[in-house]
Amino acid sequence: MDAILYIVRGCIAWRQLPVEFPPAGTVYAVFTRWARSGAWQRILDTLCDRLRVRAGRDRCPTAAIIDSQTVPAADTVPRSSRGWDGGKRTNGVKRHIAVDVNGLLLAVVVTAASIQDRDAAHRLLAALRGSFTTIRLVWADGGYPGRLLVWAKDVLALPMQIIKRNPGATGFHVRPRVWVVERSFA
Known part of the structure; x- marks a missing residue:
């Protein structure tokens, strides 16, 4: 576990693992076995559940906030994916x-x-509903209007609420609920 965390934290290649750790091939094999078995996802889910309870919330989320962020792609990313x-x-x-x-x-x-x-x-909300049946409300910014709201409610049983910009506001301003997803991107 220490070797895997060392690689992740240091963003290094497996072959650059210091000699104080087990052989890189062994560490990689353990990491791969855990990934295939879903152990990493179970660990993440358990930690998130504990954080929600510690914050005084239900273990399972009941509301979500969605947004997107555009980022430049490296030259190695195929043109078909960017x-x-x-x-x-x-x-x-x-x-x-x-x-x-x-x-x-x-x-x-x-x-x-x-x-x-x-x-x-559509894909994001379907993935959200597939993983979390307890979600009862989704907040989004003004980039998600129209038929999506009807589709989410009718097909996925996910009511959405659009958080609009304050009329007359210019530049950046903090909006209720939307700031949480913006902080996650940051």
Whole structure:
């Protein structure tokens, strides 16, 4: 476990594992076995459950906040997986995430940057509903209007509430609920 955490924390290659640890091949084999068995996901889920309870909330999340972030893609990312986001003037990918009210990740979908938020949200909300049947409300910013709201309510039984910008506000301002997902991106 120490060797795996050392690799993750240091962002190093397996072959660069110091000699104080077991052989890199052995550590990698254990990591792979745990990943395939779902052990890492169970550990993450247990830790998130404990954090929610410690914060005075239910163990299972009942609300989520969704948003997206466009990031530049490296030249090694195939053109078929990246796109141009005209609003951000970025050639890259878009990360769509759903978080609970504490900012803990619930679901992630990565698309080309050219995909509109409301289109990718179908996949994100389906993944969210598939993993968390306890979610009863989803908050989103103004990038998710229209038919998505009806689809989410009718097909997934996920009512959505859009948090709009304050009228007349210019530049950045903190909006209720949406700031949690923005903090998760940061």
